[in-house]
Amino acid sequence: MNETVNRLIEIFRKMKDELESVGWYPVDAESTRWWGGAETPDEVVITAMLVQQTRWDVVHEVLNRLRRLSLNKLEVIANTDPNYLAEVIKGVNYRFTKAQRLVKFAKNVTMIGGLGKLRLRGDVRDFLLNQEGVGRETADSIMLFALNIPTMPISQYTKRVFSRLLGLKLGDNYDMWKEFLEGLLPRDLYTYKLIHASIITIGKKYCLPTDPLCNKCPLRDVCLYARGRG
Structure with a gap:
């Protein structure tokens, strides 16, 4: 074997x-570029949540839109109106639901000090799985490609x-x-x-x-x- x-x-x-x-x-x-050319761990997380049941080419277009509006940072998304975010991510399937979930996720991560702090937690996978809209594959993808944890x-x-x-x-x-x-x-x-x-x-x-x-x-x-x- x-x-x-x-x-x-x-x-x-x-x-x-x-x-x-x-x-x-x-x-x-350790580069985040593995994940579709993502420039930061925040972009990995954002696209990992948006790509569910959505084509990658659509998500790339949306990511470029988020970059232009400086909405490619979880700290900024945490303070964004979900309805406005839903308009920005137009083209993504279930965009209203995903916008709400992404804002909630961003708030929760920001409250604990960001992804850098999350990476140091012993319960990082449980934390991710407790976020609305984050299943096991998404959690493991975030851990591997955003947090550089081998899983x-x-x-x-x-x-x-x-x-x-x-x-x-x-x-x-x-x-x-x-x-x-x-x-x-x-x-x-x-x-x-x-x-x-x-x-x-x-x-x-x-x-x-x-x-x-x-x-x-x-x-x-x-x-x-x-x-x-x-």
């Missing part, structure tokens, strides 16, 4: 252009790609997948970011729910499913 993991990481390191084509920017381990977000792409890649049958249980992958992978910030970004990319471009493009997939030589298809 270790040999397969090492081979995966080797393949993923060569996928820079493909990662960038779908909005991931591999740079140094593996589990998406539907993660489950599908690793199920086929390793022949796993772990079902749909988020925590079971998280425990398995974190026990399998080197606990390293860069590696976690690289693997998450690469798996999302492969899931979007090749490992489709039906009629996967195995013959074009970078993992075709190490994937049990692809090899089984001949």
Whole structure:
């Protein structure tokens, strides 16, 4: 299994252009630019909440609008009228709900001293999960890409790609997948970011729910499913 993991990481390191084509920017381990070119941890959090059930290209347009209005900072959003924010993020699905949730989140984070203070808390994941609109995948994404805490977000792409890649049958249980992958992978910030970004990319471009493009997939030589298809 270790040999397969090492081979995966080797393949993923060569996928820079493909990662960038779908909005991931591999740079140094602690940079926020991994996450769609985000310039700050605040931008990672904001877009992580806005991108739920919304296309990334729409969220990028909205982020640029927020930047122009200096609304790309949680401290500023905390003091913003949710109705005004909903107008600014027009194009995002469920924008009124998301605007309200984002303002509440910003207020709560600002009250404890910002994301820097949050990162130092021992209950950071519980804090995030207690915020309205933040589920497990969003919480883990914020921890990994905004707070630089090595934790593996589990998406539907993660489950599908690793199920086929390793022949796993772990079902749909988020925590079971998280425990398995974190026990399998080197606990390293860069590696976690690289693997998450690469798996999302492969899931979007090749490992489709039906009629996967195995013959074009970078993992075709190490994937049990692809090899089984001949």
